[in-house]
Amino acid sequence: MTEPRPTILDLREVTAGYGDEPVVVGFSHRVPAAAITTLVGPNGAGKSTLLRAIYGLVVQVGGRIVFEDEELGDLPPAARLRRGIGFVPQGRCNFPLMTVCENLQLGTYTLARAEATRAVERVLALFPVLRARWRVLAGNLSGGEQQLLEMAMVLETAPRLLLLDEPSLGLSPANLDQVFDTIADIRRRGVTVVMVEQNVEAALAISDTAVVMDLGRKVLEGPAHAVMEDPRVRAVYLGGTAAGESR
Numbered sequence: 001m002t003e004p005r006p007t008i009l010d011l012r013e014v015t016a017g018y019g020d021e022p023v024v025v026g027f028s029h030r031v032p033a034a035a036i037t038t039l040v041g042p043n044g045a046g047k048s049t050l051l052r053a054i055y056g057l058v059v060q061v062g063g064r065i066v067f068e069d070e071e072l073g074d075l076p077p078a079a080r081l082r083r084g085i086g087f088v089p090q091g092r093c094n095f096p097l098m099t100v101c102e103n104l105q106l107g108t109y110t111l112a113r114a115e116a117t118r119a120v121e122r123v124l125a126l127f128p129v130l131r132a133r134w135r136v137l138a139g140n141l142s143g144g145e146q147q148l149l150e151m152a153m154v155l156e157t158a159p160r161l162l163l164l165d166e167p168s169l170g171l172s173p174a175n176l177d178q179v180f181d182t183i184a185d186i187r188r189r190g191v192t193v194v195m196v197e198q199n200v201e202a203a204l205a206i207s208d209t210a211v212v213m214d215l216g217r218k219v220l221e222g223p224a225h226a227v228m229e230d231p232r233v234r235a236v237y238l239g240g241t242a243a244g245e246s247r
């Protein structure tokens, strides 16, 4: 049932941060292709910093990041985007005073015109709700719709690896289901997803692999269902105390 997947992203002893003290320390992990890997951990653990380092937004002071067998080195984010890595940062960052249509056109600015038209059609097929909101200002969309718009704008560039930082942050339960269903759909289309989530139970329910991070280091990893049953994870994140306990 669990056939091994090839590694699409290989983090080798990655150390990264903003100043003298590194925030991420000696982080090694192999991300399997066409799967969802979820990174969980307490506030300040370095989860966002690790995602930013993969996208080239933080100074990486040590280790290697290898994407599709090529080391990314000091490539800037735009070059990583061209190589097939997409990043949706924590918090909403679309343009609230522009319509859905205008936002989606902006998302294609790196593409040639014919390719841009196809990209918009492709994401509208994946996010029909955005077609229905075509002329609505992004700022007037629901939280869930705004998150879908964020993902759509990045997916227009057809990344093979999608980095999502807390996609469910601030969403109502209904919007949250919609966003997680969409992430599962993106993965079914063969895109590899690495996401950071505080909503551990809902996120791990759609994930293949889970990684727990604390104080900049990896403290636990495994199949998502196994990590969810880990007593330490249950105690900290799920309000439980023992593996296999009934809810």
Ligand SMILES: Nc1ncnc2c1ncn2[C@@H]1O[C@H](COP(=O)(O)OP(=O)(O)OP(=O)(O)O)[C@@H](O)[C@H]1O
Binding pocket: 018, 023, 041, 042, 043, 044, 045, 046, 047, 048, 049, 050
């Ligand atoms: N731009 C920055 N400049 C300096 N320090 C930063 C910067 N961003 C984050 N840090 C520091 O790095 C550490 C890790 O932050 P990071 O945002 O990676 O954690 P996180 O695990 O994503 O936390 P959260 O769950 O709260 O989002 C924190 O101590 C934070 O203060």
Ligand SMILES: [Mg+2]
Binding pocket: 047, 048, 049, 090, 165, 196
């Ligand atoms: Mg964060």
